Amino acid sequence: MVWLKSPVVIVVGSQLLFTMGDLIARANMRHSSFSVATFLSWWFMIYFAVRQVAMFGQLYVFSTFQIGKTLALFSATSLVLANVLGVLLLGEILSVKAYVAIALVVLAFVVLSVRA
Numbered sequence: 001m002v003w004l005k006s007p008v009v010i011v012v013g014s015q016l017l018f019t020m021g022d023l024i025a026r027a028n029m030r031h032s033s034f035s036v037a038t039f040l041s042w043w044f045m046i047y048f049a050v051r052q053v054a055m056f057g058q059l060y061v062f063s064t065f066q067i068g069k070t071l072a073l074f075s076a077t078s079l080v081l082a083n084v085l086g087v088l089l090l091g092e093i094l095s096v097k098a099y100v101a102i103a104l105v106v107l108a109f110v111v112l113s114v115r116a
Contacts, residue, residue, distance in 0.1 A: 007065045008073065008113040014057030015077040019085060021050040069112055076109035 024047045032038040061070050083102050086092035094102075 007061050007070065010057050010061050011070070011073045011077055014054040014061070015074060015081055017050050017054035017057070018078070019081045021047050021054065023085065023089070024050065072112050073109065076105045076112070079105050080109070 024043060028041075028043045028047075029038075032041070038044060058074070061074075080102060083092075083094065083098075087094075
């Protein structure tokens with residue numbers, strides 16, 4: 001179970017939770033107004049709980065590992081997850097140039113995660 005304490009696993013897991021929360025908010029804010037009732041709804045409570053769990057993972061990584069590598073890993077993970085989910089769930093298609101850039105981000109993630 002040592003791999004569970006790996007910064008890469010925690011970064012990816014917390015970013016997955018953040019992204020899941022973003023998808024919950026995106027799906028529900030389209031039908032809700034920006035009012036107090038929205039922030040007291042069931043979906044917002046789930047969104048808030050998911051984001052809090054993700055935040056604890058993020059704070060653990062920030063308190064335990066080097067901030068430079070950590071922020072780079074969080075950034076790369078966030079960018080890749082957003083684009084993968086954009087293609088798979090939202091049907092978004094990017095240019096070839098954008099996919100090459102994302103591939104370079106993946107390469108940077110792999111290089112950083114080898115020694116993180």
